[in-house]
Amino acid sequence: MKKIYLIALFFIGIASNQAQELKWHTNIKEAIEVSNKEKKPMMMFFTGSDWCGWCIRLQKEVLLTPEFKKWAKASVVLVELDYPRRTAQAPEIKKQNEELQQVFQIQGFPTVFFSNVVKEKDGRLNFKALGKTGYVAGGPQAWLAEANGILKAK
Numbered sequence: 001m002k003k004i005y006l007i008a009l010f011f012i013g014i015a016s017n018q019a020q021e022l023k024w025h026t027n028i029k030e031a032i033e034v035s036n037k038e039k040k041p042m043m044m045f046f047t048g049s050d051w052c053g054w055c056i057r058l059q060k061e062v063l064l065t066p067e068f069k070k071w072a073k074a075s076v077v078l079v080e081l082d083y084p085r086r087t088a089q090a091p092e093i094k095k096q097n098e099e100l101q102q103v104f105q106i107q108g109f110p111t112v113f114f115s116n117v118v119k120e121k122d123g124r125l126n127f128k129a130l131g132k133t134g135y136v137a138g139g140p141q142a143w144l145a146e147a148n149g150i151l152k153a154k
Contacts, residue, residue, distance in 0.1 A: 022072055024080040026093055028100060032117045032125065035077040041130055041151065043076040046101065046111040050084045054135045055110040058143075067140040075151065076114070083109070103127070110134050114150050 024045075025031035035042045045063070047055040062068050072078055081097045082089065089097075100106075104113050104127075114130040131150035136143040 022069055022078055024078045026080055026082070028079060028081075028096055031077055031079045035117060038077060040075065040077050041114050041116050042079050043072070043147075044079040044081055044100070044104070044113045044115065046081045046083070046104075046106045046109055046113065048083045048085065048109045050086045052109045058110050058112075058135045062136075062140050062143040065140045067144065071144055071147075075147075104129075104132075108134070112147070114147070 025034065031042055034040075047059075049055060049059075081100055082093075083097060083101070104111075106113070111132055111134055113132045116128040116130065118126050118128050131153065133143075133146050133150065136146050
């Protein structure tokens with residue numbers, strides 16, 4: 001009986017943990033659709049996931065915390081734009097990320113760029129910049145205060 005109880009608790013724990021996971025979009029077109037549908041700005045995380053020490057630190061200290069997860073679900077559509085050095089990446093994602101790096105003039109990592117997408121009369125999509133940040137010392141509270149300041153200024 002104890003084994004069944006422990007197994008049940010284990011699966012409940014896995015299910016609740018998976019429910020807490022965030023959806024990070026890697027395809028910008030998909031993220032734009034979700035952003036427009038949910039009427040939330042995009043939070044684009046420009047990162048070097050396998051080589052950038054500050055990116056890894058931002059992940060551990062902020063982006064993987066319960067505080068951030070709760071905030072992100074309510075506030076933004078998450079987009080990860082990765083520039084790995086050792087990890088293979090699909091050619092179309094690599095091309096998309098390089099183009100977005102140029103569009104947003106990203107020169108350092110990590111950069112977190114907040115943006116809405118506005119449709120022009122001719123059907124073209126344009127990004128409306130809200131602001132950007134990077135690593136902010138002080139854990140999730142300090143980083144979220146910075147992000148909220150950007151979003152409230154829109």
